[in-house]
Amino acid sequence: MKARRAFVVGILLCAGIVQAAAAEAPPGAASCSGCHAAKAGVDTPVARLAGQDPAAMVAAMQAYRSGQRPATVMDRIAKGFSDDEIRAIAAWYGAQR
């Protein structure tokens, strides 16, 4: 929890040069909420991303990308993202509620 907060604060500080950028989704993140529900209570087997541990999300995406973690579609999607992009998206979703 503490690590997550430090990470988020770090992102906020870095993004501080562009006011309001903290609230704006990083590149790629807008695509996730088509399948990963932003709100609770949606009838879907797909996990929500909001509030999840960023480190766990980064690890999951990297495992999808390498093929270590089995998937139907996330393996194909993860291959299009760099580590930096994945970290930014994970930090942003981790900060959502």
Next chain:
Amino acid sequence: MAALTATRPSRRKFIAAALAGAAASGLPRPLLAQGAQPRIVVIGGGFAGATAARFLKRTDARLTVTLVEPNAIFAACPFSNEVIAGLRDMRAQLFGYDRIAADGVVIAHQTATGVDGQARTVTLGNGTKLGYDRLVLAPGSDPRFDALPGYDEAASERMPHAWKAGAQTLLLRRQLEAMEDGGTVVMALPALPYRCPPASYERASLIAYYLKTKKPRSKLVVLDAKDMFSMQRLFENAWKELYPNLEWVPVSSGGNPTGVDVTAMTVSSDFDTYKAAVANVIPPQKAGRIAELAGAADRTGWCPVDPVTFESRLVPNIHVLGDAAIAGAVPKSAFAGNVAAKICAAAVARLVRGETPAEPKFVNNCYSLVAPDYGFSVAGVYQPVNGQWLEVEGAGGASPADAPRAFRSQEAKFANGWFNTITSEIFG
């Protein structure tokens, strides 16, 4: 830190582009700096337009956002093939705009009849004129009723296209239900580009499913202006396995649809004329009419746009989203319309603040069902390269061709989950 490092090399380019854009649109200072309440008008309340309206307001509550949409109820196209095949109630496709209005978006249930890109006004059917600082056009696609001989709007009442969900969907369903067992269903498919091409093959599959289960002596002939299509191997494998009643005639086998005769109930191709008990004719298409009236459509009938902002390349201060736009390698899908709308909303919110839009990245993922528990997908990751959306190499692609049935069943569940999630994000 990571995010900034990743975007830094291209930031300079954006600032230059933004300055050029500001000069072209004649805006000396950002609107918010002038203390004005920027007025954004969105035309079209489908997957792209409704998303854009909602996210614009959410991104910056100071924006005055008006959504122009004639219908009080939206009928969704994704999963309407299941309605046609009798697998789903039409009510599951219907959504209202109440929650979007509750977010502070002004809903004008009117038809937009004109756009003046110079004066920056939209004229509504009741004569009202709406001024805008930025206009977002999301009019979807319209059938081209002059493209296939014999197929005009009146003909579509006899041979439904059902490519816009609603009355047409139910008409095709009723025709299939009323058809005697043993009748031939004929589908006619156009050449690219058009709205959601994989949905044509999903529809063929689900009609074949309906015939197999309800009209076992009937068959389906699919006349196609194409030889190749997305997820082709997956569809063809499924047809081989499940649907001996489905005959696909590609253009190289003479399948190109050349005309219809609604009185004789025939559909003609390059080589043959087919007598249909039920005909589903998907005609060639173009961007929705208002895009043409606004001057945002080019000679192809579709709208060229900048990939970072979705701003029209033809008319400044007009952004075009969804099926109407020419978005490079990004396909015309509900999923893509929803993503484009979120990217565009963020860009427009920045533009009216006088800021530079961030370089976006784009994922599209489309599910197709060939039976209720048998689905697969095609995904793509895209980024702007030299003013075009290009696919990121090594990513995306179709579901594996050799997956077990449990994998297909899981993707069918994910397809259903996607529909619930995206419609909740937009209308819920």
